Amino acid sequence: MTGTENGRSPRSVALVGPYSSGKSTLFEALMEAAGAPVKRPVDPRNRPMTTETRIGHCTFLGDPWAILDCPGSIEFAHEVRASLAVADIAVVVCEPTPARVLTVAPLLKRLTDEGIPHLLFINKIDTLDGSVGDTLAALQAYAGSPLVLRQVPIVEGGAVTGYVDLMSERAYRYRRGQPSELMQIPPAMLLEEQDALGKLVEVLADHDDALLEKVLEDVKPTPAELYRDMRKDLLAGSVVEVLLGSAENAGGVQRLWKALRHDTPEAIETADRRAIDAEGPPLAQVFKTFYAGHTGKLSYARIWRGPIKDGVVLGGTRLGGIYRFPSGEAAKAVEAQTGEIVALGRLDGVATGATLSPGATPESLPFPEAPPPVYSLAISTTDHKDAVKLSSSLQKLAEEDPSLVIVHDADTGETVLHGQGEMHLLATVEHLAKNFGLKVVSRKPQVAYKETIRQAVHEHGRLKRQTGGHGQFADVKIDIAPRERGAGFMFIDKVVGGSVPRNFIPAVGEAAEEAAAKGPFGFPVVDISVTLVDGGFHSVDSSDMAFKTATSQAMKEGLAKADPVLLEPVDRVTISVPNDFTARAQRLLTGRRGQILGFAEKSGWSGWDEVEALVPEAELHDLIIELRSQTLGLGTYRRRFDHLAESRGGEVRKGAA
Numbered sequence: 001m002t003g004t005e006n007g008r009s010p011r012s013v014a015l016v017g018p019y020s021s022g023k024s025t026l027f028e029a030l031m032e033a034a035g036a037p038v039k040r041p042v043d044p045r046n047r048p049m050t051t052e053t054r055i056g057h058c059t060f061l062g063d064p065w066a067i068l069d070c071p072g073s074i075e076f077a078h079e080v081r082a083s084l085a086v087a088d089i090a091v092v093v094c095e096p097t098p099a100r101v102l103t104v105a106p107l108l109k110r111l112t113d114e115g116i117p118h119l120l121f122i123n124k125i126d127t128l129d130g131s132v133g134d135t136l137a138a139l140q141a142y143a144g145s146p147l148v149l150r151q152v153p154i155v156e157g158g159a160v161t162g163y164v165d166l167m168s169e170r171a172y173r174y175r176r177g178q179p180s181e182l183m184q185i186p187p188a189m190l191l192e193e194q195d196a197l198g199k200l201v202e203v204l205a206d207h208d209d210a211l212l213e214k215v216l217e218d219v220k221p222t223p224a225e226l227y228r229d230m231r232k233d234l235l236a237g238s239v240v241e242v243l244l245g246s247a248e249n250a251g252g253v254q255r256l257w258k259a260l261r262h263d264t265p266e267a268i269e270t271a272d273r274r275a276i277d278a279e280g281p282p283l284a285q286v287f288k289t290f291y292a293g294h295t296g297k298l299s300y301a302r303i304w305r306g307p308i309k310d311g312v313v314l315g316g317t318r319l320g321g322i323y324r325f326p327s328g329e330a331a332k333a334v335e336a337q338t339g340e341i342v343a344l345g346r347l348d349g350v351a352t353g354a355t356l357s358p359g360a361t362p363e364s365l366p367f368p369e370a371p372p373p374v375y376s377l378a379i380s381t382t383d384h385k386d387a388v389k390l391s392s393s394l395q396k397l398a399e400e401d402p403s404l405v406i407v408h409d410a411d412t413g414e415t416v417l418h419g420q421g422e423m424h425l426l427a428t429v430e431h432l433a434k435n436f437g438l439k440v441v442s443r444k445p446q447v448a449y450k451e452t453i454r455q456a457v458h459e460h461g462r463l464k465r466q467t468g469g470h471g472q473f474a475d476v477k478i479d480i481a482p483r484e485r486g487a488g489f490m491f492i493d494k495v496v497g498g499s500v501p502r503n504f505i506p507a508v509g510e511a512a513e514e515a516a517a518k519g520p521f522g523f524p525v526v527d528i529s530v531t532l533v534d535g536g537f538h539s540v541d542s543s544d545m546a547f548k549t550a551t552s553q554a555m556k557e558g559l560a561k562a563d564p565v566l567l568e569p570v571d572r573v574t575i576s577v578p579n580d581f582t583a584r585a586q587r588l589l590t591g592r593r594g595q596i597l598g599f600a601e602k603s604g605w606s607g608w609d610e611v612e613a614l615v616p617e618a619e620l621h622d623l624i625i626e627l628r629s630q631t632l633g634l635g636t637y638r639r640r641f642d643h644l645a646e647s648r649g650g651e652v653r654k655g656a657a
């Protein structure tokens with residue numbers, strides 16, 4: 001596949017859509033129809049979930065293609081966005097069920113907002129129950145532009161057996177595993193067909209005066225005119241064409257291929273849309289990183305300007321292999337051309353999203369920002385000797401996966417992975433084991449509780465030890481008092497008349513602060529002042545050490561008497577949901593000790609709300625899991641630390657134990 005069989009540069013299509021709509025099945029059907037069949041799962045009904053974009057290379061009618069089979073789960077949404085950032089067109093795969101249409105809404109909005117050319121493929125048409133029109137109407141509510149149905153299904157004996165292609169006005173009967181067979185338009189469908197064609201022409205005429213004139217004069221436009229307009233409007237984002245099919249039965253797949261072949265922008269048009277110059281030194285952008293056992297690190301990249309030859313220096317590292325994936329299996333190539341999507345081998349230190357040019361560091365091209373993390377797990381190695389290896393591996397992970405945030409929590413001492421959900425983080429842990437040889441255990445992260453006091457106390461600490469000749473002596477009188485929340489720790493020296501000599505006072509301050517690191521409940525004590533008011537010393541037996549010990553004792557006893565209280569971190573949480581689920585989101589928050597602050601329409605998102613609340617961090621660990629399960633997977637949230645709250649409830653004590 002050199003990409004020049006008929007002079008056209010390679011193009012790429014991303015298959016996107018909700019989980020289980022049939023993207024992977026369609027990927028296989030498209031590859032097979034292009035003569036590059038990929039391995040299929042043994043039992044298609046029991047297909048494993050796609051957790052990362054899979055790539056296949058093929059040639060259709062002489063044109064080279066890369067097909068990206070994207071994950072559907074929201075936890076891998078960043079991988080989808082990254083794939084969309086390099087694709088020429090997106091095919092949104094959805095089901096012919098109005099009730100499921102809402103799950104496509106965020107994606108349609110994204111494609112519209114980002115100006116990514118896209119078409120809709122209503123899959124599983126074999127399961128159609130009702131009319132395509134209902135699904136279309138439901139979809140239209142979320143699409144940024146008019147949806148134009150290009151096909152109407154032929155229903156015989158209660159099942160969809162084929163379709164009428166409106167632009168060519170031809171009817172086809174699906175044939176499993178073969179191109180559909182031309183047939184007569186069933187006479188009973190002629191009215192419906194004319195009606196649907198009329199609608200199609202009407203929408204296209206909105207953007208084409210010549211066509212509009214024909215419509216007004218009742219002149220029938222030629223298919224060629226319609227094809228031309230469809231492509232133009234699709235590229236401009238002013239219409240979204242809609243195709244039908246059944247990926248599992250290879251129905252409608254040839255029709256989809258032909259639409260892609262005709263309507264997909266050329267690589268150069270996509271580069272232009274992304275403001276990338278056509279002229280200049282070779283330029284590539286990494287959109288995904290993957291570790292494969294035998295090939296090592298692979299950086300999947302779109303070649304915006306070719307050629308990129310194997311062995312050149314990219315991002316400071318010598319390129320160690322270029323791979324394409326005919327039939328889904330890696331095959332080595334010596335160079336990659338403009339427009340291609342290939343995997344670049346062994347680019348250590350090159351991060352996902354990086355822009356590369358041989359020998360140089362080019363200006364970075366925009367790359368989607370990762371969504372904020374919504375789920376966290378603390379991890380540790382099972383073998384303590386692996387601790388150093390863990391930190392270097394985690395650094396690589398962060399480079400690879402921008403939707404993963406790795407934090408060493410100074411309060412709890414834990415290494416915490418923050419990511420997009422349970423599956424995402426478990427996949428990450430598996431990846432550490434498989435590709436970095438690191439066995440780690442994961443668990444729910446600890447909450448960084450603090451404590452403070454509610455009463456001022458006066459405490460006396462005295463150390464007097466006589467062990468043989470040289471003894472130890474120190475005497476301190478301190479006041480421990482609460483301070484305003486957030487004010488922190490303060491040490492005040494009010495000693496007069498030298499009852500504690502100046503040179504020992506810093507030791508008292510240090511010991512007081514150290515003692516505050518662990519209060520009666522075992523957590524750091526915050527927002528207190530410690531005032532040294534008086535004390536005593538011995539000219540020979542006093543020392544820094546002695547004053548530290550006396551101060552520690554005084555602190556320990558004083559804090560316990562000062563009406564200590566646990567402080568728990570409370571976050572400001574903003575949940576975002578389709579407004580059908582607003583009430584549910586509110587209940588979810590109040591059920592987790594949340595204090596609702598209010599809700600409002602999500603700006604720029606019609607039909608969506610944002611609910612804001614103050615929620616204790618201890619309640620947030622699995623919030624995303626419940627939120628998604630109650631909102632068709634659509635709900636999401638962001639959080640930021642707001643304040644520490646005194647905790648009187650038993651929940652925290654339990655959690656703290």
Ligand SMILES: Nc1nc2c(ncn2[C@@H]2O[C@H](COP(=O)(O)OP(=O)(O)O)[C@@H](O)[C@H]2O)c(=O)[nH]1
Binds near residue numbers: 018023
């Ligand atoms: N009836 C029917 N089922 C399909 C069709 N395409 C895919 N499926 C089934 O839908 C399920 C999900 O398919 P998959 O391709 O994994 O969906 P993905 O999550 O979008 O990649 C599988 O059980 C497929 O066998 C279709 O055209 N008709």
Ligand SMILES: [Mg+2]
Binds near residue numbers: 023024050069070
């Ligand atoms: Mg899939």
